[in-house]
Amino acid sequence: MRQLPEADMLIVFIGPPGAGKGTQSKRLLQYLNIPHLSTGEMLRHAKRERSAVGQMVAECIDAGRLVPDSLVIGLVSEKLEEPAYSHGCLLDGFPRTVAQARAFDEFLGKSGRQLDVAIELAADEEILVQRMLKRAKVEGRDDDTPKTIHERMRVFRSETSPVLQYYRQRGVLASIDALGSPDEVFGRIQAVVDARQQSSCSRGATG
Numbered sequence: 152m153r154q155l156p157e158a159d160m161l162i163v164f165i166g167p168p169g170a171g172k173g174t175q176s177k178r179l180l181q182y183l184n185i186p187h188l189s190t191g192e193m194l195r196h197a198k199r200e201r202s203a204v205g206q207m208v209a210e211c212i213d214a215g216r217l218v219p220d221s222l223v224i225g226l227v228s229e230k231l232e233e234p235a236y237s238h239g240c241l242l243d244g245f246p247r248t249v250a251q252a253r254a255f256d257e258f259l260g261k262s263g264r265q266l267d268v269a270i271e272l273a274a275d276e277e278i279l280v281q282r283m284l285k286r287a288k289v290e291g292r293d294d295d296t297p298k299t300i301h302e303r304m305r306v307f308r309s310e311t312s313p314v315l316q317y318y319r320q321r322g323v324l325a326s327i328d329a330l331g332s333p334d335e336v337f338g339r340i341q342a343v344v345d346a347r348q349q350s351s352c353s354r355g356a357t358g
């Protein structure tokens with residue numbers, strides 16, 4: 152795969168459960184050479200801790216509900232302050248509520264950074280449910296049960312889809328079709344990212 156030089160891009164992946172955020176993150180990280188921040192992975196790690204917070208996180212994840220905004224915002228802000236994340240990052244699964252998106256904007260504003268693009272991975276729910284049920288047999292993720300998948304989808308529609316509108320209004324949303332082979336989907340993501348990089352380069356050249 153062609154690899155671009157290190158780019159200071161700040162990108163968010165938003166999409167329903169099973170849309171391919173994790174799968175496509177791996178490819179995009181390699182392409183852009185930026186670090187990855189997956190709140191799902193961070194929280195699954197926290198879930199394993201034998202603490203009151205770990206217990207609370209486990210209850211939320213296993214029920215398919217969101218972990219409280221304050222906890223997630225705290226974890227993400229702490230991580231983004233680390234030097235490794237100061238030159239761009241791909242966020243997978245964050246922000247997931249409008250409150251998280253606002254807090255993220257505030258955080259970026261304070262550190263003089265801005266989001267380059269929020270990429271929506273859009274796909275038909277029924278197909279995604281089938282993907283996750285298939286994954287359940289191979290990987291055994293605790294939240295890949297039919298009941299929890301249903302709740303995760305409901306939460307996406309009610310809590311996370313308003314974030315799409317939030318970014319659309321700010322002119323940073325790009326929606327791509329997340330159906331097709333992983334290579335086909337990545338091609339669409341690459342086109343979005345390349346176009347953003349070109350437009351920021353030409354802005355830099357003219358201004």
Ligand code: AP5
Nearest residue numbers: 168169170171172173174190191212217218244282286333
């Ligand atoms: P999170 O870990 O973010 O899970 P999710 O959003 O439910 O999404 P998944 O990880 O299941 O799917 P994905 O989009 O990454 O797809 P993947 O590439 O794996 O969150 C889990 C929980 O943590 C939440 O429910 C919540 O409790 C908590 N949480 C996380 N973030 C939070 C936040 N910000 N605030 C509050 N709470 C938070 O692909 C899925 C499957 O499909 C795989 O088997 C893959 O191999 C396959 N696949 C991928 N692409 C394709 C393709 N093109 N064709 C065929 N199969 C494909």
Ligand code: MG
Nearest residue numbers: 172173174191
């Ligand atoms: Mg994932």
